[in-house]
Each structure stands twice: as structure tokens, then as C-alpha cells.
Amino acid sequence: MHTIKKWLLGLAGLALFATTAQAHVNPNHNKQPRPNNNSSGINFRENCSVAVARIDQAINNVRARLTTGGDVWWDGDAGIYVVPKVPAGVPPVSSIFAGAVWLGGVDPAGNLKLAAQTFGRGSGDFDFWPGPIDPVSGQTTQEVCSKWDKFFVVTGAEIDQHLANYNKAKLAGIPYDPALIPRGVKGWPALGNQFFFDVHLFELPTASQGLAGYWDEDGDGTYTPENGDYPVIEIRGCTDNPQYPDEMTFWIYNDAGNTHDESNGDKIQMEVQVQAFAYVSSDQLNDMTFQRYKLINRAVESIDSTFFAMWVDPDLGCHLDDYVGCDTLRSLAYIYNEDAVDGSPGCSCPSGNGSVNTYCEDVPILGVDYFRGPTDENGDEIGMSSFTYYNNGGVGSPPPGTTDPSNALEYYRYLTGSWRDGSPFTYGGDAYQEPTQALKYAFTESPHVQDGWSMCTAGLPFGDRRTIQASGPFRLDPGAVNELIIGVVWVADQAYPCPNIRKIQDADDISQGLFDACFDQLDGPDAPDVDFIELDREIIAIFTNDTVRAISNNAYEAYQEAVPGIGGTDVEDSLYLFEGYKLFQFSGPDVGVADLEDPTKARLIYQVDINNEVGRIFNWEQVEVDNSNVEEYYVPVLEVEGSNRGIRHTFRITEDQFAAGDRRLINHKKYYFVAIAYSHNNYLEFNPLTIVGQRKPYLQGRRNVGDKTGNRPFYTVIPRPIVDRKLN
Known part of the structure; x- marks a missing residue:
């Protein structure tokens, strides 16, 4: 059914143009002379202008730039996938330079249809434009594109x-x-x-x-x-x-609004609806973002030998010293550093646009999980059918056949799991023209496995790599609706060189579990509503809960939630139950619940809990070891020191936990507070040797935290003297 092999053989005689890319963070990727795409016929509609809207996704520890032109995570000049998110005045470090969805296939006449975005934003070259496509005509207009050049948050x-x-x-x-x-x-x-x-x-x-x-x-x-x-x-x-x-965040873009100046490919007439979303938490989820692409084919004819892909240019700080690999069992692409210091030379990273901020000696690992790809013409889901990469031709001396694509055919070759020149990926070395078997997945072993195949064990030279996680081939029928869903995971400060990827795998297992559960996660007990009485150098906090269960899951302090994975509610001790409250002071307005464990940002003022047999509560955390011959182990981490004195609802605050010297509150000064509720379950005492039992007896609530009237994750309170007012 698929015509890909025959079609590619027919084009095998096309010449490979290999121009050199510029060696800087905003690469001038290889471009062929642009063909004249202007029709000699009359065009009664105005073509769309390039997308200009941009917004930062920044609800948790990631600040990720989103745009409406088919690309994400950069501004046309620099990468903006900043993690950890830092306050103003602190140099931000980005872990990704850019990303985009690629699409390609062959129509019944044998013409290649392709839409892909890489670095065209920097030069005004796009394959995608804002807004939906008319489902009848398969077209759009400048008016529609202009109106939809925006985000919905x-x-x-x-x-x-x-x-x-x-x-x-x-x-x-x-x-x-x-x-x-x-x-x-x-x-x-x-x-x-x-x-x-x-x-x-x-x-x-x-x-x-x-x-x-x-x-x-x-x-x-x-x-x-x-x-x-x-x-x-x-x-x-x-x-x-x-x-x-x-x-x-939701937005729509399409490939029908104008000529494809990025890839020089023919239009597919694809409408793409995007949902980008994230969560605030106190665990690895706080360092993750997710994107769901809904792809609607508005064309009137089928496209055969179709491939969809997620293209990423990952730069862990400096773009000159990154390695890539994949975990095929998890459909996970990961990016790690070449050595123990991010930068070249040292912690610096010069580029054509000025120096790039680096992670220096605190080098993370980033992963992109390809949760779901398209379905074929029979309705069967296609997973990640290939993981490949290519090089920035302006960094180092990579073979020309492994560098940036410059025309639609070369983009399509990468989509199919081949090199730019059409040769297959092969096992070993850099995967280019090795005298071994052909394959579809590159660098499939963890870097710390000495006899495995990774960029680290292969000792590849410095370079700037881009990755492609693709699905296909399949037939794309008119009106077909597909999904492409990814999650970006990140773990800080790993042991280099040739790191063990266990931590990024653990983080990915959390994200995969969340996806498998339709993003249904444990909520924990809703935080109480807090009213503050502002007095002379004194504050009174009053906790209440809504008594309607449809509004608060902790109405009457009777929260309960099933523990996942141990059966239904008929299992003994199968529920998390409300246990207590914590009241914190924040150091400033740039702090959130993810910072509760950082004493420089958040400090506990009060803790109260039910008077029962539950006192100190520990969760068990896995400890990573650098030695691959030693198994990782679990240690208890104290989450709460229960006082067992019963629940209180009013609290008197007279001291600033962050003040030096005199700690008394100052009138007319802003102070920041947050209250959380927590629950407890210990259905089976955890055994760190057998790894059986309840690893997380403590569960902190994640909803209703902070001042909802101002949509802030904290309350702002100002003590002030009470003075008598005299009437004239």
C-alpha cells in the first residue's frame, strides 16, 4: 500500500546541496534558492502574514516561550525553555533552543507534501500561519490568520x-x-x-x-x-x-496560509490545534511541561507514506557540547552534556549573538517523551517508529550528509528515519555510513553502560545536535483527526561524564503514568480558605473550609481519596484521610508551593493535626548512586513533625520569620503567607529492602492554595494600627 520506497528511489538522483551553517546559537540552516511559488493564475484571496504572537508558559519551575507560527521554545534569536525558572536579575539558562511538529507525505500524483518549521522565524521564513482552515475550501484568509494570531489561556x-x-x-x-x-x-x-x-x-x-x-x-x-x-x-x-x-494555553495554526518558505514543500492543508499545559507541585512534576497537538487534515485527497514527528533542537545551556540518546521502551529522547562542565571553553559559551548562559558545573538532563503518535488508516496507533538526529553544519566538522535539511526532500528523509542524503542510520559510531546493519533508533543504551552504544561511549566530538521522534508511514485520509502528545521532563545536577539516566527515566515514569491515567492525579485535601485580620504589628489568620463537598473536597475536614494501585475502597486502609494543616510565610511574591522545602524562601509558622496515633510522617525517596555496580536505595524523609494536639483554626502572627534582629512585624509592610492541608495513609509499612509498601504516607493537597480573588499562590497581608475616627 505504501509507496515510499518506490518514490524515494525515483528521487535518488537528486543532488545534495551542502552549504555551511553558521556556528552560533541562532543557526542559518542550509537553504536552497527559493523557487518561484507565485501562481500565474489570479489569486482572489490575500495570503497570510507571518505569526507574531508570543507568550511564556510559566506556571511552574519552567518558563517556556510559545508562538503561533508552528515553532515553540524560542524567540527567533535565543532559546527560551528556561529551567529552573529564575527571578528577574538572575541570568536565565535555557535547556532547549527550539521545537516544532514536522509533517510529510506523498499525494496520489507522487508529489511530496511537507510542512516543517526549524529556524525560519529568524529570517521570516515559515511553513505555518495562525488560525484554522475552512473545512469546505481547505483554505484560509489573511483576516482569519490575523484574528487567530493569539493565545487563549x-x-x-x-x-x-x-x-x-x-x-x-x-x-x-x-x-x-x-x-x-x-x-x-x-x-x-x-x-x-x-x-x-x-x-x-x-x-x-x-x-x-x-x-x-x-x-x-x-x-x-x-x-x-x-x-x-x-x-x-x-x-x-x-x-x-x-x-x-x-x-x-490553546492556539491554532495551519500550513495553508501562504507558501512554505521554510521547507519549500507543497501545502498539506493541515490544521493544528495545540494545548500546552503544566502543573505546580513540590516534586518532579514542577519541572515538566506537556503539549497536545490535534492535527486535522482539511485536504480532499489522501496522502500516502505520511510521517509525523516532533523535532527538537535541545541546548542544555551551551549548544556546543550536548549529546543525545533514546530509551525505546519509554519512547523517550534525552539530552545530556558531553562532559562534567557545561560550556566551551569552561563555563563560557561564545556564539555569534553573544555569550550564552550555561549550567556550568550543575548540569541537568532533559527528556522528551513521545506519549502518542498518529493512527493509521486502520485506526491502529503508531508509536515512535524512529529516533534520529542531525548536526548543525557550522559546529565542528560533521559530514555534509548529516547536517541541516535544505529542501522538502531532505526534511522528508529525516522524517522517514534516514540521513539527509538518503542513506540509512547504522549501528555504531555516529550512526552515519558505519559498516553495520541499518536501524531506526540511534544511541539506544544509557551513557553509563561502558559496552553500550551511546554518543558518550562512542567518544563523538563536540557538536550541536537536533533530534527527530517520528511516526509512520501511514495513509492520511481527508478529514482524519490525529494526536501527537509529548511531555518534556528535566532533572537537575547529574553526575557526569557518561551519566546514568535513571533519574530522567524515573521522572519520565511519573509523566508517563500521568498520561496513562488521563492526567488524573491525586489532589490531596483542599487548602483552607484563609481570612486575615490586620492589626497593629500583629496578624490573625482564620482557617475555614466550604461546607459544600462539590466546592471543597475537605468539607467538614472529612477529605478522603483512594490510594492508587491497591484496590478499591473496600480494601482496609485504602484511603488517604485528612490529617492536618501547615501555615507558611514566604520571603516574597516570587515564591510558590514548589518552594516550601527551601528555607530561604518559605518557613513554617504553624503546624496542627488531629490528635490521633499519627505523629511524625516520613515519605521514602530513592537515592541515586554514581557507581553503576551499586543498587540505588531508599531513605526516609521527614515531611511533618506532628504535634498531636488537635486541629486549630485561628493563629496569631507577631514575628517576621525572615527578619534579622528585631523580628516584630512592621506596620504597612507587605507579608506573604500560604496555608496547605495534608493527609495520611500507611496501608502497609514500607520495606526499603523488598520495596514493598506505602512509599508516600504523606500527601499534601494541591488545590485551593492561595488567594483565589487575586489568582495568586499566596495571601498578601499588611499589618496596620487601628485608630479611632472622629466625626466632624
Whole structure:
């Protein structure tokens, strides 16, 4: 059925153009002379202008640049996938330079259709433009592209507030006032949203494939937030258990708005709807981001030998000293450093655009998990069918056949798992023209395995690599709707050189488990609502919980949640139960719940818990060892020192935990506080030798944290004197 081999052989005589890329962080990738794509016929519609909208995804410990032109994680000049996220004034270090989805296939006439984005933003060359495609004509217009050159953002806090408002109105037997619907919920671009025009000043299309995902509470087939509908993560097969993250960003782009100046390929007529989302947490999830691409084929004919891929240019700080590899069991691409110091030379990293910030001696590892690829014409899901890479031709002296693509055919060859010149990847060395067997996955062993195949054990020279995680071949039919879902994971400060990748695998297992569970995660008990009484150099905090269970899962302090993986609620001790509260002071407004373990940013003021047999609570954490011959082991980590004096709801605060010298509160000064609730379960005492039992008896709540009226993860409080007022 697939014509790929015959088609590629027919094009084998095409010459390979190998120009040299510039050796700097914003590479001028190889470009062939641009053909004249202007039709001699009359064009009655105006082509789309290039995308200009940009936004930073920054809800957790990652600050990731998003754009509407088919590429992400950079601004056209520098990489912006900054992790850890740092405050203003601290030099940011990026772990990725750029990323994009690639698409390619062959039409019935044998013409190559291809859309791909790499570094064209820097020169104004694009294959993608903002907005949807008309489902009938398969075209778009400048007006549509211009209107949709924007992002639609909703936070979990907005959805929480929306659901609380809706449930209160429902319980009171009154209509939900649309004026109370938070803006992110009200302006969500979901099918049939009557409020969309009021928020964004243009109308939604009515395509049968829908738009942004939502939970249809009233079952009417359209998005009606006034009836309890709300935004959700849209994933095939996850319709019965709606979930939403702490922040979600949606946008649409297409490849039909203009000529493909990046790849010089012919249009596919593909519409791409993107959901980028992330979570705030106190574990590895705080260093992760996720992207779900919904790809809708608006063409009227099938495309055979089709491939989809996620292309990434990963730069762990400095772009000159990175290695790449893959874990085929996890569909995970990972990026690590060549040696123990990020930079060349030393901790510096000169480039054509000035020096690049580096991780210096605290070098992380980054991974990209290819959760889901497209489905073929029979409805069977295609996973990661190849993992390949290529080199920046301006860094070092890589063979020309392994460098940046310069035309549609060369992009397509990389999509199919071949080199730029059409030769296969082969086992060993740099995988280029080795006298061994052909393969589809490069560098499949962990770098720390001395007799395995990795860039580290192969001793490859310095270079700037890009990775391609692809799915195919398959036939793409008209109207087909596919998904491409990825998660980016990151772990800090690993042992180099030739690191053990166990930590990035563990982090990826968390992200994969979350995906497998349709992004349903343990919530823990909702934090209490906190009211503050501001007095003269004194603050009183008062904890309350909403008594409606549809609004607070800790109503009447009766939270309970099933422990995953040990059976149903009929299993003895199968539930996490509410145990207590903690009240913290933050050092400033740039601190969040992910910083609770950092005493320079957050300090515990009060802890109260139920008077029962539960006192000190430990969770068990795995310790990584540098010696590959020694097994990793588990150690207990104290999470709470229970006082066992019963629950309190009022707390007197008179001291600044971060003050030097006189610690008394100062009137008219801003102070920052947060309260969290926590729960406990110990269904079976953990045995670190057999690794059996409850590793996490302590579970901290993640919802309703901070001041929801200001959408902040903390409360701002200002002590002030109470003075009598005299009337004239």
C-alpha cells in the first residue's frame, strides 16, 4: 500500500546541496534558492502574514516561550525553555533552543507534501500561519490568520472558581450569573461558546471537529459555561474523567496560509490545534511541561507514506557540547552534556549573538517523551517508529550528509528515519555510513553502560545536535483527526561524564503514568480558605473550609481519596484521610508551593493535626548512586513533625520569620503567607529492602492554595494600627 520506497528511489538522483551553517546559537540552516511559488493564475484571496504572537508558559519551575507560527521554545534569536525558572536579575539558562511538529507525505500524483518549521522565524521564513482552515475550501484568509494570531489561556484557579460559583448557584436554585464566569473560562474557544465574541471580538468557526476541549456538563453538544461546562485537557479515550491542569494555553495554526518558505514543500492543508499545559507541585512534576497537538487534515485527497514527528533542537545551556540518546521502551529522547562542565571553553559559551548562559558545573538532563503518535488508516496507533538526529553544519566538522535539511526532500528523509542524503542510520559510531546493519533508533543504551552504544561511549566530538521522534508511514485520509502528545521532563545536577539516566527515566515514569491515567492525579485535601485580620504589628489568620463537598473536597475536614494501585475502597486502609494543616510565610511574591522545602524562601509558622496515633510522617525517596555496580536505595524523609494536639483554626502572627534582629512585624509592610492541608495513609509499612509498601504516607493537597480573588499562590497581608475616627 505504501509507496515510499518506490518514490524515494525515483528521487535518488537528486543532488545534495551542502552549504555551511553558521556556528552560533541562532543557526542559518542550509537553504536552497527559493523557487518561484507565485501562481500565474489570479489569486482572489490575500495570503497570510507571518505569526507574531508570543507568550511564556510559566506556571511552574519552567518558563517556556510559545508562538503561533508552528515553532515553540524560542524567540527567533535565543532559546527560551528556561529551567529552573529564575527571578528577574538572575541570568536565565535555557535547556532547549527550539521545537516544532514536522509533517510529510506523498499525494496520489507522487508529489511530496511537507510542512516543517526549524529556524525560519529568524529570517521570516515559515511553513505555518495562525488560525484554522475552512473545512469546505481547505483554505484560509489573511483576516482569519490575523484574528487567530493569539493565545487563549485558562488557569486551574479560574476553573476552580467557576465550578464553585456554578455549584453555589445550583444549590441556591438560581441561574448562574455570566458576569461571575472568570475570563479564561468565559473566553475559552470551544464549540458554540456564546460569550466568545464578547471577550475576543470575533466569531468562532463551527467545524464538526470542534475546537478547544471542554466538559459538557449539560450534554447539549456546545460549550455553555453558564450551565457548568468548563475547559479540560482533550485526549482521545479520556472522555469519562475530565481533568484540567494548573494552567492551559490553546492556539491554532495551519500550513495553508501562504507558501512554505521554510521547507519549500507543497501545502498539506493541515490544521493544528495545540494545548500546552503544566502543573505546580513540590516534586518532579514542577519541572515538566506537556503539549497536545490535534492535527486535522482539511485536504480532499489522501496522502500516502505520511510521517509525523516532533523535532527538537535541545541546548542544555551551551549548544556546543550536548549529546543525545533514546530509551525505546519509554519512547523517550534525552539530552545530556558531553562532559562534567557545561560550556566551551569552561563555563563560557561564545556564539555569534553573544555569550550564552550555561549550567556550568550543575548540569541537568532533559527528556522528551513521545506519549502518542498518529493512527493509521486502520485506526491502529503508531508509536515512535524512529529516533534520529542531525548536526548543525557550522559546529565542528560533521559530514555534509548529516547536517541541516535544505529542501522538502531532505526534511522528508529525516522524517522517514534516514540521513539527509538518503542513506540509512547504522549501528555504531555516529550512526552515519558505519559498516553495520541499518536501524531506526540511534544511541539506544544509557551513557553509563561502558559496552553500550551511546554518543558518550562512542567518544563523538563536540557538536550541536537536533533530534527527530517520528511516526509512520501511514495513509492520511481527508478529514482524519490525529494526536501527537509529548511531555518534556528535566532533572537537575547529574553526575557526569557518561551519566546514568535513571533519574530522567524515573521522572519520565511519573509523566508517563500521568498520561496513562488521563492526567488524573491525586489532589490531596483542599487548602483552607484563609481570612486575615490586620492589626497593629500583629496578624490573625482564620482557617475555614466550604461546607459544600462539590466546592471543597475537605468539607467538614472529612477529605478522603483512594490510594492508587491497591484496590478499591473496600480494601482496609485504602484511603488517604485528612490529617492536618501547615501555615507558611514566604520571603516574597516570587515564591510558590514548589518552594516550601527551601528555607530561604518559605518557613513554617504553624503546624496542627488531629490528635490521633499519627505523629511524625516520613515519605521514602530513592537515592541515586554514581557507581553503576551499586543498587540505588531508599531513605526516609521527614515531611511533618506532628504535634498531636488537635486541629486549630485561628493563629496569631507577631514575628517576621525572615527578619534579622528585631523580628516584630512592621506596620504597612507587605507579608506573604500560604496555608496547605495534608493527609495520611500507611496501608502497609514500607520495606526499603523488598520495596514493598506505602512509599508516600504523606500527601499534601494541591488545590485551593492561595488567594483565589487575586489568582495568586499566596495571601498578601499588611499589618496596620487601628485608630479611632472622629466625626466632624
